[in-house]
Amino acid sequence: MTHDHDLVLRPTPAQIEAALNPPPGRTGGDLVVETLSGLGATTVFGLPGQHALGTFDALRRSPLRYVGLRAENNAGFAADAYGRITGEAAPLLLSTGPGALLSLAALQEAAAASAPVVAIASQVPAAGLGGGRRGYLHELRDQQASFRDVVKSVHTARTPSQIPSAIAAAWESALTAPHGPVWVEIPQDVLTAETTLPVVTAMDATPEDVVPRPELTAVAAHLLAHAERPVIVAGGGVVRSDASGKLRALAERIDAPVVTTFGGKGAFPWKHPLSLQSWLEDRHTTDFLEDADVLLVVGSGLGELSSNYHTFAPRGRVIQIEADAGKLESNHPALGIHADARLALQAILETVGERTDPTAPERVAAVLGRVRDRIDAQDLGLEQRVVAAVREALPARAPSFWDMTILAYWAWSAFDARHPNTMHSAQGAGGLGYAFPAALGAAVADPSRPVLAVSGDGGAMYSLAELATARQYGLDVTWLIVDDGGYGILREYMTDAYGEATGTELTRPDFVALAESFGVPGVLTTPDTLTADLAKSLATPGPSVVVLPALLRMFEPTHL
Template sequence: MSTTNPAVPAVPAVPTAPEASEVTRARRTGGDLVVESLAALGARTVFGLPGQHALGIFDALRRSALRYVGLRVENNAGFAADAYARTTHGVAPLLVSTGPGALMTLAALQEAAAGSAAVLAIGSQVPLAGIGGGRHGYLHELTDQSASFRGVVKSVHTARTASQIPSAVAAAWASALSAPHGPVWLEIPQDVLLAPVDVPPVAELTVSVPELRPRAELIAAAADRLAGARTPVILAGGGVVRAGAEAELLTLAERLRAPVATTFGGKGAFPWEHPLSLRSWLEDRHTTRFLEDADTLLVVGSGLGELSSNYHTFRPRGRVIQIEADLGKLESNHAALGIHADARQALGALAAAVAERVGEGERGSAAADGGADGPDAPEAAVAGLLARVRERIDGQGLDLEQQVLAAVRDALPDEGVSCWDMTILAYWAWSAFDARRPNALHSAQGAGGLGYGFPAALGAAVAEPGRPVLAVSGDGGAMYSIAELATARQYDLPVTWLIVDDGGYGILREYMTDAFGQATATELTRPDFVALAESFGVPALRTSPERLRTDLAAALASPGPSVVVLPALLRMFAPTHLAP
């Protein structure tokens, strides 16, 4: 029953202040320009960790459609963004704060630079008036924050006004995507991020990333050398994978009947079981000699650095052709016919320019050995090399290591992704693990920092939802990223983390024992990894080499994150850059 007296006029309601959410919806800031610019360029996911000066960006995130994945440590957020960029062949935005938060990304950005991952790191700065002086005493203040990044990333960008933000984001995005891909740094002062803006939302931003096409005369010269080669061989590096040039590589190799070795960064660039596949045994003197003996060696997407040249022991006797998108790596270690180009463009052009070999290119005379399929044919030479490598490894009493690696390979579905930390099992994987498909194995072998495996796997899981993802760490490396178990649980990411617990820094233990007779500072007190994972709400179990295949397969098939701990003391194969 109504208690209103219709004879009494209604008193007009006193206007009330609008709800805070209404004010927020109507008020746009420099932070909105950042997230609008990212969305306009095609970003769908951002990684990061908030901080005081960066709150303008993080506040704007909730007004956007961007997916935010927050990690617990900035360095780990950088590793996650790195793997996301590698997996998608695109740009991964990374949002962090000033000073300590910014500096904590440096190791991850170094890895992204070494691995050519397009990470767009956006950090805040102290208020505009305090930049460069070091005199205002702002929290997190650095005298020259951007100087910390110049020796690590491809380019450094700054936006000092709101109107500069969209163009600065677009310029940084284009730099990250230009060949070769790589990380970039953009910083924006706190007050610019927080200040209201009276401009329309960013609806469209376009960037022009020029294709790095090979010069026609260089392709003609390379095609002529390859066509005239008696024993052509191809070394395929990470540039093939980053360019998505696997099909072009296969076509060219088959037309030339040229054996193909892949670097550790080039895992998956060429089918592992192909008759022309030399696989990835680059830390092996037999493989080094095979590459050295080629009368024409085509190196594509590799700078022939330390690991790809068997610790700089590689000495080619024939002519070298090098295709490389990174101009600084072109002929940086060996004289070559250098072709500055994207791997896909150059390989496609070469495949179109060379004629298919029929009965040519085999090692030895076709008349003497019975023709193109005789014992010195390229396929037979490949099989012979792999047999020699296998005999060498089998003679070192490393059955446990091979058993463990085979169990991991059997447990991981063919469509799965694996991310490897700097641990002994990863060193084995670089040489002996079949990735089964392109761009499905990521590791920290570029810069070599610890802690990559698990956060990278989280980034890969975000990039490819629905695929099983495996992370592999040693107990030492695991402690760098143990906090990210909370991230895995929070976002329910389907990552299985294999932790090989050998009681310390295993590879350093081996290096020091070999060099000095005993190891120092390598032995570690560890937590109960199973109990620790379970305290985060992540299922975990302890396994053995005999049960590893079954336990790991079950964990990978289960939804959400999981941890499998393998107590095992693994050893490396002998230093294979030395003559046997």
């Protein structure tokens, strides 16, 4: 029998000596950066602020790499992308009040996309906590209240000795499936107070696996093996749990067609005979999914976009595998399996019988043919050429980050991501300004390959300041800006709904000249030269900007 005290590691004499004689001059801020290092962090994102100076001063004495952006929401987007690319928690260091609040949009995107971000913010001095109004700069009555509905968990350290445990608990929460952002607050005087506590060493914050119940996976395996028309919907959870190999093995074992959601791009090979690709905003795909007698939904809540704007009405049995218990059966009755996608797919693979259906590839090809015919009938050659040009220029394993722009809406349906975890967009929460700062975070996470960011001119205006960040750190990001003179997708929505648009036309800078003023090379391209210009920029180390003046249109909606 193992007792708890048997698991406690005995310190060595050298460790005891170090603990008894910590270096002088350390503060609560040192406990923050030591804890992050002990948890395995190597990089932190953020911006300094008056109340957070104790933490930022401690960075000087830390091996952590600091990447500073020019606005807190952009720092949050960069941390989000770092978490998506590495699968590790990304620390985000913030100040109090306005600086903290500016990160909310980024944390909402991280929550919607299940990106593990550990936001560590300062607070007013401890005497000001609890709702009193003492007149501190940046003071909020209850700063946590602004974040509690967005993040997975909230943690507070009111004394230096509480700092390591608070950050470790937040770290574990961020990395427990489903991943997500968490919030830690530490008062200014706690961060600046000198401490004689020992240096924080390795911390254990290993998350618990979300394991499926075996009786549920046994029923799922039986239903799939005996289905007449099984279909699989693969969501972002398949990508995040690194389950694409198991997904393919299951699909091939039971000859089940697979459609990937916009968040699940790359989870299944685009040109596989069983691939329905990602045409979720198409009634032909919706009809095919509704006709399935058993529909396996893995890592998706079947939300608005994945359900063709809630017009999808399944007629067969639904099996839903989801790590977020709150999303189980939230939109459709199902055999709900609360589990990590990889573990659940593995359990089903261990028991599912083989099923053969030689007609499945033919039925898939027929649906894709009808989708192609519908698109081809709408005079959208320019849009398809631009999507194809981006795909041709982008190396197969290079990650891409897409803002909420018409080209991204096309890419959700029509872009071949080629590999899992290579295509990311802001469709989780739908905010503007995501692509470029997120791409910077990805370049920090993996400098071995170039990164592409795609924005419209409206979304680009949110992130122009980060050209300075790209230049300062020499990050290998190519930023494609599609300039259509305003908020193009809103222009379409309003014109369709009301006959004309309001507030969508924008005055823009000369993006090429602006980029060059930051010391970032820029080029003005055309649809005909886009592939060559993008490929050249992606092949050239360091940041670059490619501007494409083009008025793109969306394909007609088919959810009615």
